[in-house]
Structure formats: C-alpha cells, structure tokens
Amino acid sequence: MKVLLLLALVSLSLAAVVQVPLRKIEPLRNRLMREGKWQNYLKRKHQDRYVMEKIMSGAVVPQKVNDYEDEAYVGNITIGTPQQQFQVILDTGSANLWIPDSICGTLPMNCLQTSCEGVICQFACDNQACCGTPDPSHPVNSCANQNKFLSNASSTYVTNGKGQDTITFGGINEPQLAVPNTIFGQATSLAAFFAGQPIDGILVMSIFSLAITRHKLNTNFSGLAFTSIAVDQITPPFINAINQKLVDQPIFTVFLEHEGDQNNVPGGIYTYGGLDTTNCGSLIDTVPLSSATYFQFKMAAVKAGSYSNSKGWQVISDTGTSFIGAPQDVANGIGNAFGATWDAENEVFWVDCKATVPTLDLTIGSNTYSIQANNMIVPSGVNSTCLLAAFPFNSFGFGPSWILGDPFIRQYCNVYGVGAQNIGFATSNQNPKYSLF
16 A cells, blocks of 8 residues: 555656747748748649549548648657757647658659649658649758658667657757657658748647648647547647646646747747646636547637627637638628738738727637737738738538637637646736737
C-alpha cells in the first residue's frame, strides 16, 4: 500500500502546467498579395478542387477546414535526444504531427508522370514538390529551407514504420513539456506550398480526424485535435501527454496577442495542462462539444450592426485559421455591416483601416461574445490597406458551418477541454502593443 501511495505521489509530482510562447508570422496570403501572386494561387487551388470533385463524384468529399494559406501563429517543439528543434503551426483543426525527414527532397524526381498534374498529384505523386509548380519538369525543392529530422542522431528514436520518439512542446531554452514515446510522421517530400514558408511542420491538437488529403499530410504541423480525425488513429502528442499523466489537467489554454502590422514578434502563449491565469480572466462559460472530432460546438446567433441571424450553426474553434469563416449569406451580411467591399478576384473583404465599425456579436450558449474592431480589421500587407477578418466558408453540408479563427481567440482565450470534451471561453487580457500601421 505504501509503495502504491508513493508511486501515486511521484506521478502527481511529475504532472505539470507548462506555458510555451508563440510567434506571429506573416500569412502566406499577405505575402502572395504583396508579390502579385495571390490570384494565380487562388486559380490553381480552385482548379484542383474542381478536379477533385470530379474524381470523387458520388463519394463523400468533406471540405478541408484549413488550407494553411493564412496561418499566423507558430510555436517551437523539439524531437529526440539530444533535442532537434522545429517551428510548427499548433493547430486545433487537425490531429497528426508531421516533420520533414532528413531525406526530404533528395529522392529521385518523378514529376513527368501523368499523375503529377493538378489535384491528382496530391494523391498519386510520390514527390509532392511537383504539385503546384509552374513547370513540373523543374520542381521546387520545398524541403530546401526547412529543418529536417535526423533519426540516427537521436538516442531515443524507435523505428516502427511510423517514427517514434520524445516530442517536447516548447523549444530549446523555453519552458518545455516532454512527451516520450510519441508517434509522428516523417515527410520525404513537401508540397510546393511550403517553399519559402517559415514553418517546418504542423502539430495538431485534437484527437478526432476525418479524411485528410495527402497535401496536408506532407507538411510540418502539430496536431492538437482528437484521435478520431488522426490518420491511422495515431495518438496525438497532447493526448499522449494526458495518457501518461504528464499534465495537471487534460486541458490547454490558448492566448493570442493582438500585434497589428508586425511579424516575427511574440504572439501569445499556449498553456498545457491548465488555465492561463496571467493573460486570461475568469472563465465566462464552458460548453460541450457537439462532435469530438474538431473542437466543434453549437452557436445560436450572430449580430453585426443592423445585421442579425439566429439560424444556429455548428462551429469550430481553430487556431490554424487567422480569419473567421461563415456561410456565404452570413459573411455578406457581416461585410455589409462593416462597410466592407467584396473583391471576387482576391476573395477578400476590403475595409477602411480607420472605419468606425460595430462589434461582431456571437451567441454561444447563454452568453454573447463581442469581437472588437481591432481584432476584425487587419493589415493586408499591401500599401497600408486593410482586410475584414472574415471570409465565406462553404462546408457543402459536411462538418461545421463556421470556423472561429484567430479574431475570436484573440478576443477570448479558448480553453480546450480534451478530457471532458468541452470548450471554455475567458476574456483575453489584451494589451495591443502595436497599431495597424
């Protein structure tokens, strides 16, 4: 009995609350708009989606929640012993960790085969760098500037067909949460999308996952969603931390700072295993998840100025989306209320940077959450112009109808209840450091 009690006390002493800093980076959308390449990017994306719909006609083809063209906040992780550091998107909209392998971009090119054209490439082409390149016969090496994982340099690496090692939330010289025996993917090629991007991967924070295209698999992301949407039902890193009793509570809190037209600056905090009582106020409310896949829940109504709609929708909280996605008619209503102008070619709402605008009021449960103008009007990166941080989102009847991205999370800290399958909201103690310009 004494031995069991001692083991229990040791287990409790090892559990922790760990706060890991974020950095704000320039969204790909802004960079491509500034370089005059955004419209071509959109055309290619729409062509791929059209082809995919034709190929998969008759089958269920869920809309990808996030294309990662507007990612804005990244954090550090490490893998292995000694630690190898990577900068990743900490994403609540997916559930696998993928990092470039040491051989990424070194395999023989095969871009000239028929399968390496258009959207088919994402499913059939072994070299994802061929996908989306202007000239498939001269592919871009998307792995060239990314950090790559050297498995033979890690004493804790286990070869099991998938890759297994110690994953640590937090970079070297930062607060860290080490999670031993975590399975992750090692990408041998990256889609052309990642050429020149300042990210190595994706760490997804949920445990539920549906179909994810190969394009999304061959990226560096850290999954924070649920196992049900994880490829091959692999346990995501944070779920693994919970299972190993490495955190005080089976929750994590996200605080995002409002940084204006600034990039590569501190951007917020992820708190693993507890509430962020420094940057966030008391919990306003907690609502149950309606689907343990993404962090999905019900929203009753929306209001902006004279526009209102109380239809009710399924929505998700997604740290990997820097705008708010709403059904087409609702997005138009919000845009009109903000005095924004829809640009069909660039697929954005332009808005006066200094306009006097209403709040965006969202009714969730019994509470109304108001998003202020400084979180809804964001710099475009082009000639001191601004965008409304909203976009039309079409789920085609599959999955959620809304994506509550960074504007909502900047206004309200989101507390992701992985264990209880709920989500909570607390007022963010924002202190904007920078103006729009």
